[in-house]
Amino acid sequence: MEFEVKREKLVLRAGKQKFEWHIEPRYWRNPLIYVGLLFLLPIVTYFLYPQMLPTIIDANLLAAIAIPLGWMTLGTGRMNFGPQFFIGAGGYAAALCSIHLGWPPAVTLLVAIVTGIIFGLLMSPLAILSGGLYYTLLTLLFPLVFLEVTFIYTDIFKGDTGLFGVAPMINVGSFTLNQLMICLLSLLMMLLYMFIVDKITRSKFSASLAAINDDEEVAAAMGVNVNKMKIISFAIPATMIAVIGWFYAHYYSTFSGITYLPLTFMLKVLMVSMIGGRVQIYGNVVGGYFIAFLELLLGMVVGDYAQVVFPIILLVLLLSLPEGLFGLYRKRRYREYLPTLHVRR
Amino acid sequence: MTEILRVNGVSKHFGGLMAVNDVSFSINQGETLGLMGPNGAGKTTLINLITGKYLTDTGDIQFMGHDITRLAPYKRCKLGISRTYQIPRPFPELTALMSVAVSALYGKDRENQSLEDAATEATHYLEFCGLFSKRNVLGKDLTLFEARGLELARALATTPKLIFVDEVMAGLNPGEAMKAVRLLERAKEEFGVTILWIEHVMAALMKAAQRVVVLHYGKKIAEGPPQEIANDPYVIECYLGSCHA
Ligand SMILES: Nc1ncnc2c1ncn2[C@@H]1O[C@H](COP(=O)(O)OP(=O)(O)O)[C@@H](O)[C@H]1O
Numbered sequence: 134m135e136f137e138v139k140r141e142k143l144v145l146r147a148g149k150q151k152f153e154w155h156i157e158p159r160y161w162r163n164p165l166i167y168v169g170l171l172f173l174l175p176i177v178t179y180f181l182y183p184q185m186l187p188t189i190i191d192a193n194l195l196a197a198i199a200i201p202l203g204w205m206t207l208g209t210g211r212m213n214f215g216p217q218f219f220i221g222a223g224g225y226a227a228a229l230c231s232i233h234l235g236w237p238p239a240v241t242l243l244v245a246i247v248t249g250i251i252f253g254l255l256m257s258p259l260a261i262l263s264g265g266l267y268y269t270l271l272t273l274l275f276p277l278v279f280l281e282v283t284f285i286y287t288d289i290f291k292g293d294t295g296l297f298g299v300a301p302m303i304n305v306g307s308f309t310l311n312q313l314m315i316c317l318l319s320l321l322m323m324l325l326y327m328f329i330v331d332k333i334t335r336s337k338f339s340a341s342l343a344a345i346n347d348d349e350e351v352a353a354a355m356g357v358n359v360n361k362m363k364i365i366s367f368a369i370p371a372t373m374i375a376v377i378g379w380f381y382a383h384y385y386s387t388f389s390g391i392t393y394l395p396l397t398f399m400l401k402v403l404m405v406s407m408i409g410g411r412v413q414i415y416g417n418v419v420g421g422y423f424i425a426f427l428e429l430l431l432g433m434v435v436g437d438y439a440q441v442v443f444p445i446i447l448l449v450l451l452l453s454l455p456e457g458l459f460g461l462y463r464k465r466r467y468r469e470y471l472p473t474l475h476v477r478r
Numbered sequence: 479m480t481e482i483l484r485v486n487g488v489s490k491h492f493g494g495l496m497a498v499n500d501v502s503f504s505i506n507q508g509e510t511l512g513l514m515g516p517n518g519a520g521k522t523t524l525i526n527l528i529t530g531k532y533l534t535d536t537g538d539i540q541f542m543g544h545d546i547t548r549l550a551p552y553k554r555c556k557l558g559i560s561r562t563y564q565i566p567r568p569f570p571e572l573t574a575l576m577s578v579a580v581s582a583l584y585g586k587d588r589e590n591q592s593l594e595d596a597a598t599e600a601t602h603y604l605e606f607c608g609l610f611s612k613r614n615v616l617g618k619d620l621t622l623f624e625a626r627g628l629e630l631a632r633a634l635a636t637t638p639k640l641i642f643v644d645e646v647m648a649g650l651n652p653g654e655a656m657k658a659v660r661l662l663e664r665a666k667e668e669f670g671v672t673i674l675w676i677e678h679v680m681a682a683l684m685k686a687a688q689r690v691v692v693l694h695y696g697k698k699i700a701e702g703p704p705q706e707i708a709n710d711p712y713v714i715e716c717y718l719g720s721c722h723a
């Protein structure tokens with residue numbers, strides 16, 4: 134392992150591998166402004182209208198689910214329609230350990246990670262063995278089966294009432310201050326995910342992912358170990374999504390499968406990645422905030438009808454904007470300074 | 479002359495159809511071997527067997543001392559086998575440069591190669607194939623001729639020892655076909671690759687190939703220098719469609 138700082142590059146050599154990261158401060162201004170705004174929003178909200186903090190937390194978490202999902206979609210060349218399965222797995226693992234064993238959030242985080250890795254690895258052969266409609270249906274089915282399981286073994290999972298008494302993530306005394314802390318934490322987590330996936334999609338790893346996304350057979354003929362790449366791109370994002378489950382459990386201090394496992398939750402996640410444009414990391418942030426605030430707005434304007442109106446609006450958006458809102462913006466303001474990697478979205 | 483590839487009694491059936499039936503041949507280092515046969519003779523299937531898309535029903539395949547009969551396709555590529563496709567299959571959403579960079583990165587385990595290094599190397603192969611000006615064009619936007627060139631660049635970027643070229647001339651106009659043939663000849667000189675060249679028209683192989691193998695209904699019906707093959711009455715009969723192997 135050897136680390137080198139060149140003029141505009143960080144060079145990392147590990148064994149026979151070499152990675153280069155460009156550090157170009159002239160491109161830092163806009164990202165710093167956006168990140169600054171994202172941090173400013175909850176702080177301002179805290180002082181002006183603290184009731185809106187949960188919406189911002191929602192937005193951050195939705196984006197944090199959609200970002201690794203984008204990586205999974207790209208690297209397996211298939212759209213997973215059941216990422217909420219991993220939210221359920223991570224959330225239940227964390228909640229059960231917290232309630233029955235009294236483990237603090239830091240420890241249950243490890244439990245959620247291990248659970249995510251195990252389920253991610255166990256389910257990753259799906260991406261190798263099945264494709265097209267079968268993959269869609271199978272991934273769609275898993276969370277629903279899990280939901281059934283929470284009702285059948287209701288003495289463990291409390292499928293009907295939900296698990297209560299999960300240790301809160303943060304406790305500083307005041308409810309709104311807690312919310313602010315959690316909000317900032319969710320933002321940090323989302324930014325961390327964004328950073329990781331952004332680095333991945335700009336590394337040489339991404340070349341193989343994009344090739345797999347385009348044509349698996351040709352990728353294999355050009356020397357890409359397709360199965361290995363698929364397993365990696367399935368298991369790691371699965372783990373990242375499982376950690377969001379951990380976050381939900383400790384944020385609400387309760388966890389129930391019925392909140393996350395049904396299709397309605399998946400629909401939201403799907404819309405986030407559709408509005409952002411598939412595998413558009415920054416677009417997912419836009420999508421997350423858009424969906425969370427749209428839901429809030431609809432709840433205020435049409436009340437209970439939101440349940441019906443929300444999916445309809447989303448479907449209309451989906452049909453009218455196949456490239457996503459963010460995709461339209463990117464088309465107008467196109468700027469690339471590294472070898473361009475286009476991927477199917 | 480050293481033998482680079484040996485195919486022993488290889489067969490493959492699809493349902494009741496024997497696409498390749500007990501075919502044996504070998505390729506020597508540095509040679510251009512022509513593989514000929516009417517449409518549906520099993521030429522592409524034979525390539526798919528050697529590159530690993532399908533596994534053989536019977537027989538075995540030796541490549542430079544390795545038994546590759548059951549090896550995964552990507553491992554065969556890393557050993558030095560590469561190919562182009564009869565109907566070009568460029569990565570539709572990757573730029574020409576990145577498609578070639580994928581091969582440069584993964585075609586062989588190379589030390590200390592970053593994405594930028596691979597892109598630089600890919601530039602070289604693009605230039606060789608006359609596609610430098612198309613480096614930022616998406617695969618789906620290339621013309622048929624350009625896509626063929628890209629496929630060759632991609633195949634060369636894996637630094638192969640043996641390349642399978644599947645009907646480069648099909649669908650090209652005579653001028654483009656000439657260019658494609660010359661490109662292959664130059665590739666052979668510059669990169670020292672061995673070529674197995676599939677074509678269903680005889681004329682193209684007459685000049686380029688040292689030896690020709692003829693397939694018909696999945697069976698090998700003739701093998702020898704091109705002149706001999708061209709005058710073989712049985713082969714001519716098969717091409718006219720009146721023989722029943
Ligand atoms: N995947 C497949 N499934 C079924 N039949 C196939 C498949 N691939 C090829 N064939 C059949 O095998 C025969 C040989 O095809 P091919 O190798 O493509 O011939 P060619 O010599 O023209 O390249 C054809 O009859 C074709 O229909």
Ligand SMILES: [Mg+2]
Nearest residue numbers: 521522523564
């Ligand atoms: Mg063919």
